[in-house]
Amino acid sequence: MVNNFSIDVKNLNKHFGDQHVVKDFSLQIDRGEIHGFLGPNGSGKTTSIRMMCGLLTPDSGSGHCLGMDIFTQRDQIKRRIGYMTQHFSLWGNLTIRENLFFISRLYSLEQPKALVERTLSELGLLSRQHQLVKVLSGGWKQRMALAACLLHKPSVLFLDEPTAGVDPKARREFWQTLHRLSDEGISILVSTHYMDEAERCHKIAYLSSGNLLARGSIQSIIQAQNLTTLKISGSGLTVLENRLQRFDAIEQTVIFGSSLFATGRDEEKLKAVLAQVIPAEYEIQRVKTTLEDAFACLMKNDNEKSLS
Ligand SMILES: Nc1ncnc2c1ncn2[C@@H]1O[C@H](COP(=O)(O)OP(=O)(O)OP(=O)(O)O)[C@@H](O)[C@H]1O
Structure with a gap:
């Protein structure tokens, strides 16, 4: 590792055409830290996430994810992270269990049965494992999507508005799971528009028009x-x-x-x-x-x- 940070990026920039979408973006996230990512629609959160996990090449800057270079070691990074996108897709005509088996085959994961059983149990999905995904409520779908991201035991999770449109009880349970994962040492970057969720994070960052306006603990930002x-x-x-x-x-x-x-x-x-x-x-x-x-x-x- 270059240092002890799970994520360490400096001065990342990204343009789409003439639009300067992310401006000198720097962020460090410790092992096991839950880091909230806030900002208005279109402020550049998803673009920053995609650069940090090696899916999108920054125009300039430098950075490491789990000690691996985000410019040159993108394939290695992808194997060690989980990314839950805003509009995740699951196979509606398969059950939860079948979805997880399908994903483990898709990514050629070793010992898929053990991985699926462990993930079903850890995510509290055993009681629903035989239900078709298309009939699940929003909260269960979201839990299923998180399970899919965790199958290969990633060390860092990128969650892009994972609880949008989910009811308060399901959101609360989802956050309990995030804190358990954090206790296990998994670092989590989670974007959200909900203030109560921001307050559940160890630290937060606030982006506006591609500029990082504030970063740190909730108390330090308020003070x-x-x-x-x-x-x-x-x-x-x-x-x-x-x-x-x-x-x-x-x-x-x-x-x-x-x-x-x-x-x-x-x-x-x-x-x-x-x-x-x-x-x-x-x-x-x-x-x-x-x-x-x-x-x-x-x-x-x-x-x-x-x-x-
Ligand atoms: N592939 C792309 N091509 C062109 N413009 C893009 C592309 N991706 C994002 N943008 C633009 O970049 C800006 C930032 O978008 P981004 O999705 O990163 O914001 P966001 O903060 O995640 O927004 P939201 O909260 O609505 O998800 C927006 O103006 C968006 O239209």
């Missing part, structure tokens, strides 16, 4: 934004929200149920605006700034920078 959030409780909140949004001291606002949350960088100025706009009968209290607040402010600043 780096240095924001204050105040919660206003009462009725008629949309009118108050509109008024607040006219002030520069307000970075962003959001309503959840009967509470309006206002976030700003300067606590004194934020409080002064609220004192001016919010009638005295409303309760105001300081609350913790969330990851979603931090991302919203990061995006806002980035948009303002690109416009100036």
Whole structure:
């Protein structure tokens, strides 16, 4: 190994035609780390994933996956990683068990029976193994797709929005499995649009228009934004929200149920605006700034920078 990182890429760039889709992208992921990958649609997450696992050649930069060069050792990398794509395809007219046997034959895996039995058991698929894949619910299909990625015992997993459209219970179970795999030393890079999933990761990275805007632990990303959030409780909140949004001291606002949350960088100025706009009968209290607040402010600043 070149170092102890499972993934270590530096300054990767990718263009599609005139479009500079990924810009100087650098990322390190430790063994057994679950690393979240967030960003708006089209920000370059899938393109970055495909470069890191050797499926797409970067225009420039350097990098290793499991110590192997992403430019020159792509075939070796493919044998050691699992990649669950956004639109995975399974064979609907085969059962779960038959799908796994089919995949093990496709990749000429040794001792397929032992691998299939182990994977069915570890992924909790034994009770459904004889069901046709086309009749499975979204949650079971997704679990089946993860099983397919794990058959050959990869050391790194790349999961591209694996839980999109899956219900909360199935998502929770899926994440329990990811944490078990992480405990076994498997490194996982998982892209998601769900904040609750981001919070389950050891570290996260946030990409916007191909630029990595933030990287690190959840706490460090929230703290780096240095924001204050105040919660206003009462009725008629949309009118108050509109008024607040006219002030520069307000970075962003959001309503959840009967509470309006206002976030700003300067606590004194934020409080002064609220004192001016919010009638005295409303309760105001300081609350913790969330990851979603931090991302919203990061995006806002980035948009303002690109416009100036
Ligand atoms: N093969 C390709 N040829 C041309 N343009 C591409 C290609 N693949 C991706 N793009 C463009 O690159 C940009 C980034 O796409 P990418 O799929 O990496 O984003 P993403 O962050 O994964 O988006 P999403 O969250 O919607 O999956 C988009 O504008 C997309 O249209």
